[in-house]
Amino acid sequence: MFPQQIAALADQVIAGEPIRRSQAEWLAGLEQPWLHDLFRGATRIREHFVGSAVRCCSIVSAKTGRCSEDCGFCSQSAHFKTHVRGLTILDPDQVVQAAMEAAASGADSFGIVNSGYGPTDQEIDHWGRVAQRIREKGLTRTCASMGILDGDQARRLARFGVQRYNHNLQTSRRHFPNIIKTHSYDERLGTLRHLKAAGVSVCSGALFGMGETWTDRLDLAFELRDLDVDVVPINFLIPIDGTPLEGSDPLEPMECLKIIAVYRFCLPRQEIKIAGGRERNLRDLQSWIFYAGADSFLIGNYLTTYGRPAEEDRQMVRDLGLVLEGYGDGAATVGGPQAHSATTGHRAAARRIPLPVVAAVG
Numbered sequence: 001m002f003p004q005q006i007a008a009l010a011d012q013v014i015a016g017e018p019i020r021r022s023q024a025e026w027l028a029g030l031e032q033p034w035l036h037d038l039f040r041g042a043t044r045i046r047e048h049f050v051g052s053a054v055r056c057c058s059i060v061s062a063k064t065g066r067c068s069e070d071c072g073f074c075s076q077s078a079h080f081k082t083h084v085r086g087l088t089i090l091d092p093d094q095v096v097q098a099a100m101e102a103a104a105s106g107a108d109s110f111g112i113v114n115s116g117y118g119p120t121d122q123e124i125d126h127w128g129r130v131a132q133r134i135r136e137k138g139l140t141r142t143c144a145s146m147g148i149l150d151g152d153q154a155r156r157l158a159r160f161g162v163q164r165y166n167h168n169l170q171t172s173r174r175h176f177p178n179i180i181k182t183h184s185y186d187e188r189l190g191t192l193r194h195l196k197a198a199g200v201s202v203c204s205g206a207l208f209g210m211g212e213t214w215t216d217r218l219d220l221a222f223e224l225r226d227l228d229v230d231v232v233p234i235n236f237l238i239p240i241d242g243t244p245l246e247g248s249d250p251l252e253p254m255e256c257l258k259i260i261a262v263y264r265f266c267l268p269r270q271e272i273k274i275a276g277g278r279e280r281n282l283r284d285l286q287s288w289i290f291y292a293g294a295d296s297f298l299i300g301n302y303l304t305t306y307g308r309p310a311e312e313d314r315q316m317v318r319d320l321g322l323v324l325e326g327y328g329d330g331a332a333t334v335g336g337p338q339a340h341s342a343t344t345g346h347r348a349a350a351r352r353i354p355l356p357v358v359a360a361v362g
């Protein structure tokens, strides 16, 4: 009976009728042995709306550490004693080089990430000019993640050529104050609205594994659907020593996959991007993210933790018979193992660029 009900819900979504909250709650309550039926439904939805295309993006922590905010998962907060010490700011040339290497690795988007509550006007101008240089090369979409913005700042970033902005809501409105006290959920929501008004593509998602309930997860999924965001990054917590979430129990791989699948049912047309914590939380089931409905992932390193080598991810996509699409017109021109990124790739990054940022982008 359950397999038919799950398939019927997938049919409903494919036919263009959004899933209702009560239906999403029913899906979220499924356990083994029905999870494979859930994943099959999510795969059908992904294939219907996205086909076999897969996208990946990359980020660089351009400004790292000494953050005034107290996000309970973050190694960069000045409120906590973690492995991230002091402030690190990359040179513009280093950031442009990282963008080019990310593009060579197959990333269709490249994000400039800054720690902090939000950018100053000088930082908008400084990183906006760097974004402009990257945009002019035309090899990757230009993204930024710099915290809370007002309307004028969002418009100025758009004028510099920033095409997409990441700003995660992280968790539900209810759970948010348990994790972050120095700014509000509404400030984050406001930033997303300013970006949409400025014509900037919005990337906003969640960090799971912070003690949230399924009610919180669904509250956020429906909020993101109402906001009609373009990309939904899904991060899984990597507990950082020294933060309030140090020692949190990790999510089980099948629970991570269930989250991805339920989000695909709720957000059928969005790019669902698996970001921080993929390797650590999913372990050998990493490639199952596509079976669970994801169509996008972060390649290379995270903000203050290492990802696995980009070539392993490209091989995973090829082995699954999926197609990695780059920026622009269709299939990505990706290099072989020799194209291993010096900045976003695992080994070289450890050698050259100071690795700063945590799993979830601010």
Ligand code: SF4
Binding pocket: 067, 068, 069, 070, 071, 074, 075, 076, 077, 114, 115, 116, 117, 147, 360, 361, 362
């Ligand atoms: S997530 Fe961003 S805003 Fe929050 S503490 Fe970390 S760097 Fe600061």
